[in-house]
Amino acid sequence: MATASYLRMFTARAFEAMGVPANDAALIADVFVRAEERGIPSHGMLRLKDYYLLWKEKRVKADPYIRVVHESPSTAVIDADMAIGMIAAARSMQLAIEKAKACGTGWVATRNSNHFGIAGYYAMMALPHDMIGITLCNANPLVAPTFSVSRLLGTNPIAVAIPAGKYPAFVADFATTPIARGKLAIASKKGEKVPLGYVQDAFGFPSDDPDILKQGGAMLPLGGDRIHGSHKGYCLGALVDIFSSLLSGANFGPFVPPSIAYLPLPENQPGLGTGHFFGAMRIDAFRPAEEFKAMMDFWIETFKNAKPAEGQERVYIPGEIEREAEERTAREGITILPSVVNEVKEVASALGIDFNPD
């Protein structure tokens, strides 16, 4: 059991030890620990070693020169100079928010970046400004388009945060596949099969084997198969890919660099690094924020009061499960798996610092 404040302090120290300036290290640590707090450990401390190895292999820069390379009143393109993704993403979203203050909405496409943790973190940066926040990001290719066996798309998440009044904000944050990749790894470790609709084999036939990706299989887009609308999941993944990479000049689909250091970079990359896309929309560029937020409260109440299906207890508002996890971890602390504790200790030792969460 670890406290969030200890994990923040430790993680910031770890990135400072890699040469990251103190402010940036604190931000990276905050994204890591927010993932743990929100019950998404697949994007928390588990990833520290991956980031450390990327840094060691010089695939990310600790102190990059992040700059705007193109802009209009409501848009910008940022070159992140191989930054650690969190720094690139937070800087980009901040610029989107500034643009929205000036002209109603702001849209920033970012290239030459890397894995940035939980997409929802940056979308939620818009909330205190009474803005809607949007984050899109492409990721290394694991997903085959409908009717294909070629792995051309990532799990390409979409996050949208919308402010409400008396209720907590609506925060949608989801991969454009039925499941996140981590679910396959968990099933594999447990020796379990997965439901049909998650993956296919190397020929494109349905598979329940969580390890099928190692044998040329692929993940499926949201919808699973054509009959259940996988062509719509393919469209969504494609849109996230195009917005994140082609507007910014980053790599698309099969050329997206892996966020794991032992996987080689794709050859003949047509762009620069990983791409992201951020949006901020000022509510009062459409109607008074108080009026909108009162209607969001009505929307949330209407959906909270929906009749549950037989055997179900309640209907969730997007973001509610993560917020309840935040309340629970604030009360009970954060549990880090023993295997992750050991990995983090290795990284700490290599960086000449200590990790003692208990």
Next chain:
Amino acid sequence: MATASYLRMFTARAFEAMGVPANDAALIADVFVRAEERGIPSHGMLRLKDYYLLWKEKRVKADPYIRVVHESPSTAVIDADMAIGMIAAARSMQLAIEKAKACGTGWVATRNSNHFGIAGYYAMMALPHDMIGITLCNANPLVAPTFSVSRLLGTNPIAVAIPAGKYPAFVADFATTPIARGKLAIASKKGEKVPLGYVQDAFGFPSDDPDILKQGGAMLPLGGDRIHGSHKGYCLGALVDIFSSLLSGANFGPFVPPSIAYLPLPENQPGLGTGHFFGAMRIDAFRPAEEFKAMMDFWIETFKNAKPAEGQERVYIPGEIEREAEERTAREGITILPSVVNEVKEVASALGIDFNPD
């Protein structure tokens, strides 16, 4: 078999006979016939009678006063004064395009509108300007959120059109449910069952009955069930609902007015009419349009060259099937079902005009 030009001429005359100004009638006709040309007859001549009845019941206005009620440099809200949806939508998208010319992107939320036909039509209006076009629209409630039996969301489509260079544009246009509602009607008419994952019964159990909506059932969000990611389809439908209605002041979810005249309007509506949301993004607000379009060509080639799954012939680019339908109907003409021909003849006769497609 009808020619597109005859259908355009006839449909424009029909709306002129309802008192719609000639320019607007021609636009409405164009949206109707584009649906037929693109192989989406569920949004074509089949709908003429619905529009006629809405007009007769005074639920749409033939000559509305459409006005901007709020704006910022990159945004606007339009009150469509109960316009026929096509007029409201085209006017709104035109304004989004003008805003994008001035400040990079333009975003217009529209209230007090009605059913507007195919969402892709308006997204595609951005293409000749080297812009990305986006259309969202909510619709009458048929879909239950995950874990619920309450019908709170429509099939809420998303359309995004992205210009390419030597290849036709990428045009995604899809409902946020596994299928469009029309598929249920077709299965019902044929006396066929539907695959599990489309609908549930009044208790929330899986159903294969295409008529289950008449017995308190509901359509399911994209993903079908929780295990296959229906909570993500629910998020998508919710986002379309909120963007279309709460930013503009239109009705959300269960309060969206039915687009069929014999269904009563919901009581205690909190907003005005149906809502839409439009976006236009100038490509060169991010990078030179020629550079982007060359990369889109590379993207399209990469996906076209994806290896087909066993038993499949090819991988489709979003919009390709509709474009091929356009080529086919241009060559072969448009087939209107006899039952639709009869309905259109009834409407024509009531309006004092002729319908002779052959």
